[in-house]
Amino acid sequence: MKFTVSKNELNTALQNVSHAISPNSPQPALRGIRLEAVNDSLLITGSDADVSIFYTMKKDENNHLNVIEEGAILVESRYLNEIVKKIDSDEITAEIIDGALTRFSGNSAQFKINGMRPDDYPAIDFSRPASSVTMNSSDLNLIIEQTAFAASAKETRPVLTGVNFKTADHMLYVTATDSYRLAKKNIPLDTDAEFNVTIPAKSLNEVKATMLNREEEIEIAVSDKKAQFISECMILQTRLLDGGYPETDRLIPKEFSYTLDINRYDLIRAIDRTTFIKNENMTINRLQMTQEEVILTNKSQEIGESHENLAAVFEGEPLDISFSGNYVMDAAKALKGENIRISFTGDMKPFILTSPEDDSVMQLVLPVRTYN
Secondary structure (H helix, E strand, O other): OEEEEEHHHHHHHHHHHHOOOOOOOOOHHHHEEEEEEEOOEEEEEEEOOOEEEEEEEEOOOOOOOEEEEOEEEEEEHHHHHHHHHHOOOOEEEEEEEEOOEEEEEEOOEEEEEEOEOHHHOOOOOOOOOOEEEEEEHHHHHHHHHHHHHHOOOOOOOHHHHEEEEEEEOOEEEEEEEOOOEEEEEEEEOOOOOOOEEEEEHHHHHHHHHHHOOOOOEEEEEEOOOEEEEEOOOEEEEEEOOOOOOOOOHHHOOOOOOEEEEEEHHHHHHHHHOOOOOOEOOEOEEEEEEOOOOEEEEEEEOOOEEEEEEEOEEEEOOOEEEEEEHHHHHHHHHHOOOOEEEEEEOOOOOOEEEEEOOEEEEEEEEOOOOOOO
16 A cells, blocks of 8 residues: 555544544554555544444646555554654655555654554444435534534433434424433424434534534435434444433423523523522522513522522413533523523423424423422
């Protein structure tokens, strides 16, 4: 194997692929990045067995790729990334010089690194599933931003650490919940594809970090075992979470007795001002609402208390409700627009946050019982 390539283009590709690599993996091969030069293309693969990334760099005027001799090598990712970052030239030459010993050079600097046999790399099936939908990268980015944060961080119920993607009747329903809050977004589709899969939130965050930084079309292809996010030059493949996703629609109230209309930024800032006041390491806020005033408080015997009158419009009988401040703040941040509406059914029943500017997304939060 021997090729030359633009340092910047190679560095960008390696940074993307490295998102799929666990540097402390017990399998040496999975700590490596597989490079294969073939047919005027450089194929770069990284995986931690849960998430795999396959990057294709085809020769063009930007990357200056020149495949001199076809072949493949496996190089530990931390060494390869350091070499590429520190070589002080615009182009890098890589070649296997003896067995798995590989030389990377540019200008006067050169590094010889002991690689691994490419055959030691696990076989990863990147074949494309038949069922798929396509959307703009900015739309997918927004879906992830507005839902993935609500997935559970605890492994006690593994399926809740993921985000459910379900299609039906030309709609895509995306849902995440940790049992205490819920985020749901609905997106119209122009395809008949039907699937119901749960994708790890961690994998979606990797999609966001690696694939959604420029405007392009992203294809989401799914089977009963895996999901692929496919762009022009990259495939990010992830395993799915086993187990049926809970029927969350029954948790969402259909009728409301109270509404609170408030500036979204005012609410976020008001809660943020109280986050240092914690009870058992949680920020618990209390909203006392009448048509005359809306008061946000936070109280801790150990720390102290806060009290703030909010500029808001409340409709309904007086209501007193407590909740996790961080959950409501996260939900408000995930919505768009200047103003939001919070709709309540009672002091100990779930309430929802919505934006008048975007009816495709809904955030639900469960209240907290307090003894004020």
